[in-house]
Amino acid sequence: MCGIVGYVGKxxxxxxxxxxxxxxxxxxxxxxxxxxxxxxGLVVRKAQGRLAVLESRLEQxxxxxxxxxxxxxxxxxxxxxxxxxxxxxxxxxxFSVVHNGIIENYMSLKEELTAKxxxxxxxxxxxxxxxxxxxxxxxxxxxxxxxxxxxxxGAFALGVLTEYEPEKLVAVRLASPxxxxxxxxxxxxxxxIPAILEHTRNVYILNDGEMAVLTxxxxxxxxxxxxxxxxxxxxxxxxxxxAEKAGFDHFMLKEIYEQPKxxxxxxxxxxxxxxxxxxxxxxxxxxxxxxDIHNIHIVACGTAYHAGLVGKAVIEQLARIxxxxxxxxxxxxxDPIITANTLVxxxxxxxxxxxxxxxxxxxxxxxxxxxxxxxxxxxxVSREADDVIVTWAGPExxxxxxxxxxxxxxxxYLLGLHFAQTLGLQDETMIRSTIAALLKLPEQVEQxxxxxxxxxxxAEHIASHNDLFFIGRGSDYAVAQEGSLKLKEISYIHSxxxxxGELKHxxxxxxEEGIPVIALATQEHLLEKTVSNIKEVKxxxxxxxxxxxxxxxxxGKAVDLVFEIPRTLSLLAPALSVIPLxxxxxxxxxxxxxxxxxxxxxxxxxxxx
Numbered sequence: 181m182c183g184i185v186g187y188v189g190k191x192x193x194x195x196x197x198x199x200x201x202x203x204x205x206x207x208x209x210x211x212x213x214x215x216x217x218x219x220x221g222l223v224v225r226k227a228q229g230r231l232a233v234l235e236s237r238l239e240q241x242x243x244x245x246x247x248x249x250x251x252x253x254x255x256x257x258x259x260x261x262x263x264x265x266x267x268x269x270x271x272x273x274x275f276s277v278v279h280n281g282i283i284e285n286y287m288s289l290k291e292e293l294t295a296k297x298x299x300x301x302x303x304x305x306x307x308x309x310x311x312x313x314x315x316x317x318x319x320x321x322x323x324x325x326x327x328x329x330x331x332x333x334g335a336f337a338l339g340v341l342t343e344y345e346p347e348k349l350v351a352v353r354l355a356s357p358x359x360x361x362x363x364x365x366x367x368x369x370x371x372x373i374p375a376i377l378e379h380t381r382n383v384y385i386l387n388d389g390e391m392a393v394l395t396x397x398x399x400x401x402x403x404x405x406x407x408x409x410x411x412x413x414x415x416x417x418x419x420x421x422x423a424e425k426a427g428f429d430h431f432m433l434k435e436i437y438e439q440p441k442x443x444x445x446x447x448x449x450x451x452x453x454x455x456x457x458x459x460x461x462x463x464x465x466x467x468x469x470x471x472d473i474h475n476i477h478i479v480a481c482g483t484a485y486h487a488g489l490v491g492k493a494v495i496e497q498l499a500r501i502x503x504x505x506x507x508x509x510x511x512x513x514x515d516p517i518i519t520a521n522t523l524v525x526x527x528x529x530x531x532x533x534x535x536x537x538x539x540x541x542x543x544x545x546x547x548x549x550x551x552x553x554x555x556x557x558x559x560x561v562s563r564e565a566d567d568v569i570v571t572w573a574g575p576e577x578x579x580x581x582x583x584x585x586x587x588x589x590x591x592x593y594l595l596g597l598h599f600a601q602t603l604g605l606q607d608e609t610m611i612r613s614t615i616a617a618l619l620k621l622p623e624q625v626e627q628x629x630x631x632x633x634x635x636x637x638x639a640e641h642i643a644s645h646n647d648l649f650f651i652g653r654g655s656d657y658a659v660a661q662e663g664s665l666k667l668k669e670i671s672y673i674h675s676x677x678x679x680x681g682e683l684k685h686x687x688x689x690x691x692e693e694g695i696p697v698i699a700l701a702t703q704e705h706l707l708e709k710t711v712s713n714i715k716e717v718k719x720x721x722x723x724x725x726x727x728x729x730x731x732x733x734x735x736g737k738a739v740d741l742v743f744e745i746p747r748t749l750s751l752l753a754p755a756l757s758v759i760p761l762x763x764x765x766x767x768x769x770x771x772x773x774x775x776x777x778x779x780x781x782x783x784x785x786x787x788x789x
Contacts (some may be wrong), residue, residue, distance in 0.1 A: 322393055
């Protein structure tokens with residue numbers, strides 16, 4: 181959530197900052213602003229709403245200067261408004277700050293500063309930072325920022341300017357992501373790489389507790405305590421076009437259609453097809469260490485949590501290791517039983533999800549080994565885990581995750597097979613047949629996408645409904661939960677996913693004439709029971725749309741409409757059955773006239789608890 185950009189160099193900073201913020205729109209925001217050093221000193225322009233509102237104001241009152249900071253805000257403290265927008269300043273207007281994260285002790289700091297005569301104008305925690313730095317300043321902005329950071333508790337990434345030292349831009353990271361771009365006679369800060377990729381491919385990725393001092397001539401990396409750091413820059417080798425729509429109407433649709441490539445790339449060199457084996461070199465667990473695993477905790481949020489539910493079924497079936505799946509925001513607070521024989525798998529698309537990162541740290545403190553599944557090389561999760569499986573999905577811009585989720589499924593299939601091979605719990609024929617089926621998935625996804633028009637017609641039908649239900653058994657229930665979330669988050673249609681066998685335990689009371697029910701029926705060992713549950717809702721007037729394997733006449737007879745997907749192993753079915761559900765959510769949102777890529781109240785990367 182929120183986006184930070186900063187620039188120091190020779191060029192006009194306003195254009196660079198605005199373009200950088202546009203590259204971060206996918207993170208979600210409700211207001212935006214810039215602070216730039218001009219001939220008139222430090223000047224701030226900010227506005228509630230989309231960047232277009234800010235741009236309009238800047239057309240009337242442009243900012244001419246070569247150093248500045250910018251921000252897109254997603255409200256946490258204080259409602260969306262002009263005054264609550266970033267950047268924030270102190271009373272003298274000599275210090276300006278942009279901030280991602282939350283300052284947990286801001287109220288006590290605010291009280292101290294108010295007693296000293298500081299006057300606050302916003303409802304935000306961020307404004308406290310600018311006042312605090314101003315209060316501590318004695319001629320050295322770096323020292324003042326360091327002192328301020330030591331007084332603050334919480335999660336934050338900061339960009340700081342002061343009119344007293346107009347050649348410097350100070351950046352700090354503690355728990356919220358921040359990168360530094362290194363150019364020729366100019367340097368940049370950003371919340372994410374796309375913000376600066378147009379200008380440089382050489383970046384520093386700040387670690388927790390680190391800061392950077394940027395001038396036109398260079399970048400100094402330091403710890404918050406003031407110790408200088410020597411580090412090589414990271415070269416970004418993907419091009420800007422991967423973050424563009426490439427002819428699709430929306431990023432989400434583009435990313436849905438990129439899934440065959442994401443599957444192939446994530447499998448990549450990790451499968452030795454000729455040898456019939458998974459080669460997962462990035463997991464450094466020895467055979468004995470795998471044998472010593474007594475239980476596994478999968479910890480994630482939102483869509484990644486739903487991937488974890490599929491991962492549980494995969495690992496338990498293939499490796500016969502007990503698995504628990506936890507919502508990351510609950511994990512630490514339930515006092516989980518973690519031992520040296522517990523393996524914790526954390527899943528995060530961005531690798532910066534605050535709750536997941538906190539769970540990772542809790543697990544490591546308790547002595548567990550941690551494997552991370554993430555889409556971002558160099559992210560906090562990838563740096564702090566013991567082992568990392570990178571999902572090569574490429575940049576995902578739309579807020580609603582599609583290709584990142586399915587790539588996480590592929591990662592779980594690879595991990596489950598790796599464990600099964602190592603433990604010798606599955607015979608060679610079974611391993612080979614599963615790998616062969618995995619390799620067919622990209623082509624089968626392409627076959628599903630070729631039938632998207634069928635999904636579009638049904639999506640336009642349900643778009644007029646305000647409520648609907650998803651049902652399924654086994655892994656179908658896990659996919660039903662993801663399908664329901666996807667529909668809710670971008671179409672705003674209320675939907676719920678239920679284990680089909682639970683219908684008679686209360687849920688049937690919600691079924692009424694004409695209500696849509698989407699039934700997943702790909703788990704063949706449970707098919708008879710699923711059909712029985714479908715008949716239960718049909719008898720009460722539901723209109724049932726089913727997702728099932730091709731060539732299954734029994735399903736067609738039991739429902740109003742069926743969408744057939746290519747046959748695969750029941751274990752692998754989630755990697756196919758979720759595709760029509762993603763399309764369903766997309767086309768339903770489109771039919772309702774929503775902003776598909778930027779659903780209301782949501783952000784791409786949730787970096788606060």
